[in-house]
Amino acid sequence: MTWAIELDGLTKSFRGKMAVENLSLNVEAGSILGFLGQNGAGKTTTIKMMLGLLRPDSGGGRILGKSITGESLQVLRKVGYVAEVQQMYGYMSVNEILNFSRQFYSRWNSALIKRYLDFFSLPSKEKIKNLSKGMKTQLALILAMAHEPEVLVLDEPSSGLDPINRQEFLRIILDEISLQGKTVFLSSHQLHDVERVADKVAFINQGRLLDVRSMDNLKTTVKKIRVVFQREPGSSLFSQPGITEVSREGSAYLIAVEENLEGILAEIKKYPYFTLDIIDQNLEEIFIEKVRGDRHE
Amino acid sequence: MWYYVDPHSGVPIYVQLKEQVKKAVASGLLKEGEQLPSVRELALRLTINPNTVYKVYQELEREGIIETARGLGTFVALKKQKDAALQEAALDRALENLMVEAYQLSVDSKTLKEQFLKKLANWKERLRKGDEDNDMGN
Amino acid sequence: MTVMNKALILKELREARWKLVVGTGLLAAMAIGLALVYETIRDFIFMVPQDQLERYGNLFPPNVFTSYSVYIWSQWNAKNLTQIGTILAILTGMSLIAGEFHGQTAGFLLTRPVSRRVVFFSKAAAGAIILVTAVTVSTLTLILTASFTPHSVEAGRLLVAAGITLLGILVIFAVTMLFSTLIEDPVKAGGAAVLVVVLISALGLLAQTRKLSLFTHMNAARYFLGGVFPAVPVVLMALSVIVLLVAGCQIFCKKEV
Incomplete structure (x- = not known):
């Protein structure tokens, strides 16, 4: 190259x-x-x-x-x-x-x-x-x-x-x-x-x-996962590499993923869940998230 | 054919374009042996990076959906020329996704089988009709 | 090793063309005027009573009217050419570099593949061309006009004297260009140059410091009246021009846009 x-x-x-x-x-x-x-x-x-x-x-x-x-x-x-x-x-x-x-x-x-x-x-x-x-x-x-x-x-x-x-x-x-x-x-x-x-x-x-x-990598791997578990998963799940942010609303979790999407999904699926959605992120959403994340650090 | 991509969706442009060509070929919108636009033409028409179009064409070629004749252009491949192993792998992936989805929706095997066969019959019917409309029976 | 670029020089000449035209025109007009009014002024001076004349002592030193040549020199080298030339040098030099920054064209100019040194010296060359043209054309006009009068003028010596004055003008130009490089505003750069000129002329007022003043030397009095070529001041003036321009170039080469 x-x-x-x-x-x-x-x-x-x-x-x-x-x-x-x-x-x-x-x-x-x-x-x-x-x-x-x-x-x-x-x-x-x-x-x-x-x-x-x-x-x-x-x-x-x-x-x-x-x-x-x-x-x-x-x-x-x-x-x-x-x-x-x-x-x-x-x-x-x-x-x-x-x-x-x-x-x-x-x-x-x-x-x-x-x-x-x-x-x-x-x-x-x-x-x-x-x-x-x-x-x-x-x-x-x-x-x-x-x-x-x-x-x-x-x-x-x-x-x-x-x-x-x-x-x-x-x-x-x-x-x-x-x-x-x-x-x-x-x-x-x-x-x-x-x-x-x-x-x-x-x-x-x-x-x-x-x-x-x-750009392809960004759009393939930077995602948000919305998952509703049947019972509380272990907290070790959220320490997977690639997870940038986890927010919770009742039994629903919104997990922001920056890398390692496949691995994280595999881990999540080990716990029984009701629904699981992968939400695509466009460049604007990714950009805003990155700048916001940088400010928090 | 009308190519269309939404660069501002969360799905990579190359995935959108690739799916579009695959669907067009599967539905007969793009016929065997039909020429596809050149990389330059498509990149400029959609205002997207030529490398993206190139990547799509490369992957489609590897999957045996299209073929490139040097100096002549890119064409929809003849069905018999598709690599059986690749075909099987691709189909396997699609079926895998179907199973995961069915599992998540808690659909039992019987219903899944019924729906699958219904869909297959439906699809064949549509293909047959399309061929008649286009006078393309083979 | 190229130090100048024709396209750049032409660009600068174009930007400063009004300075060239007006400067040369004004000096030429003054040259024609002072070559023709010799008798009128001389007769006027002789009519004025002695005590009144004292007041004009500064304007017309007693020996001015001893010959036409001395009159021409005193009004030209020691007065108009020095004064207008100094103003023209400042007006020309102040915008050469600062103008590019003030007008925000520096980014465009300095992203052409041309070295900063070439840019600087092309600009300096354009300024020098303007000043040399103005001084040469107007002095030749003066000599030509004088040749139509019944009096005779020492053309050769006047030209050499004009050359010495020109060198002084170039020193002021180089000072101004240095300020134009340091200060990114043409008006402020010109103001700084004016301040330096005022300081230099202040040196000329005191007997002890007279010899340090540029203006003492650039009117070429020692050459024209004393008949001695002022080699040391000429060399010093030439050196000053070189040192000032090289310093300006060094600063320009390190400048950030």
């Missing part, structure tokens, strides 16, 4: 306040990673360290084998980046900023640019300051893909886009990046977008990485 992105112990604080703490994370080449966290969880800080805009206090990492702290230029040549609010030179026209950016890259896909300028109906002679927020985001995506990057880093890319445009945006990323075998690092609190496309999901809260798992 080849890693497109390897982050190792990234740590960064601002004026004594920890923004990212000992964050280690690997992203497989050709995959889409959803980087999930609330606002202020440390997503943007992590991305800025990846791109050399911020220097980590400690730790480091590699993107496509190049050090993010020592070889920023080589990293930037192979990475496309869409920032949350990308301020570009407002006095430049769409064409002018494309021509400006072009001077810094050896690869440049003019056909791709033309395809998506037409697709988005972006007026190429219009000044950037006159574009709507959505149009600026679309232009930022074109700018990020123009040099055919191996890795696309997106920081809350769909803010400012309506649902239809958001779907289109995702589809373009799938078509131009994922289907070309390239890697996507998608930071977002738009769980719906991540849920559609991510291979893996990384949860970050208060600067710390809570969990990294494949």
